Amino acid sequence: MKEKLWGGRFKEKLDPAILDFTKSIEYDYFLFEYEAYSNIAWVDELYRLKVINQKERSKIKKAIKELIADYRENRIKVDFNQEDLHSFFYSLLRKKVSHLVDKMHSAKSRNEQISCIMRMFISDAIAEEAKLINSLQAVLVSKAKSYSDAVIPGFTHLQYAQPVLFGHWIFSFVDQLQRDKNRFCNCLDSVSIMPLGSGALAGSNFKLNRDRLQKELNFKEKGSNSIDMVSDRDFIMEYLNCNLILLIHLSRLAEDLIVYSSSGYGFIYFSDRVTTGSSLMPHKKNPDPAELIRSSASEALGAYVAMADILKGLPSSYNRDL
Incomplete structure (x- = not known):
């Protein structure tokens, strides 16, 4: 049943x-x-x-x-x-x-409950993504140190411009990732707001101890307006935006790696362990993982636009579209 x-x-x-x-x-x-x-x-x-x-x-x-x-x-x-x-x-x-x-x-509505658990999930996701960004930054820094004296061509308009240190190029992405991490951390201010006690839209007649609920569920603050709390999805938009910008940066890194590893450039080398081959041309060595990272930014953009399109025309309070 x-x-x-x-x-x-x-x-x-x-x-x-x-x-x-x-x-x-x-x-x-x-x-x-x-x-x-x-x-x-x-x-x-x-x-x-x-x-x-x-x-x-x-x-x-x-x-x-x-x-x-x-x-x-x-x-x-x-x-x-x-x-x-x-x-x-x-x-x-x-x-x-x-x-x-x-x-x-x-004393509880699904309207407030789904908002609550989505906020809990995204809070944990942000913490996990920050750790992953730290790990990637550490790898990039290590790689830059391994080739501290290496000089590569610098480009503007994808045309040869000036020589630059390999590490200088790598650190341009370390800095981008730092901004991404900061963006995620700032996003927590909008995410970590507890909606419980909002009811379906007009609060609860029960004398809930919302301070205790906030503390037990590890929220930074409590929502103050019940209508807003059951309908707010700004926090999801912000989270999607953070991921979109992160993936745009990773896409640009992937594109550089693809171009710089191609036969016309040849100063980046991919191990056989991270490349694939051709079913027709045995001499080929393809940077498929980097290409898939590049395409992932399009998925993130699609998710962000779709969410914005859902939210833009909704009336106040909870709607099933949410």
Whole structure:
């Protein structure tokens, strides 16, 4: 049986074609762990509000932690017939704690919940990307030091211009990556805002301790306007923009490497371990990884434009487009 988080006035069953068209489980199930951790914090808050007792609190939290462990060990099979991640998560939890699932949903809307877990995911993604940028910068610096005396042609308009040090060229990308990293860190100011307590759009009648929720979920601050919090996706736009600029820089680096490794230039060498060959011409050695990095910037641009196009015409508050 499918878990359903809405009903009330409806007297007819949802047409299967409409469910298939509107469900989002294919897109949001990857947020499973964030759904779980946010619900642990919510259970603690429901206990404080006396919606559940200590025994119920312990039982639910134990069940959620078991689901997290199962998810990490790939023991959970995603039910793509569920409407969304929230429904899927509650359906799994219901098998462990039965009717207590119904208490868990007290005072909370999916509108605020999806915003909350998306913000949690992007916060972690930013931290991971900053580490990866650090690693790439370290590799580039090491390579520059290995060839500290090497001189290569410098170009303008892709025409030979002036000789430059190899390290000077490499460090131009180190600096670009530093700006990228700073951009991601600045983006956190818009991402790390806790929306819980916003309800569907008009807040909650429950006297929630939002300060405690903010601290437990590691948000930098709390959202102040419930209408804004359930509809804001600026943080996703900013995150996509950061990734777009990062990939533009990586695309330019890839293009330089492709050109400089070609037979007309020949001062960059790719190992056989990072190149591919031709099915017809055995003498060929192709820089496919660099070419794919170059094309990834187009995907990032497409995602950014698509998100902007979705947001530009929406009315205030939550809409399913989000």
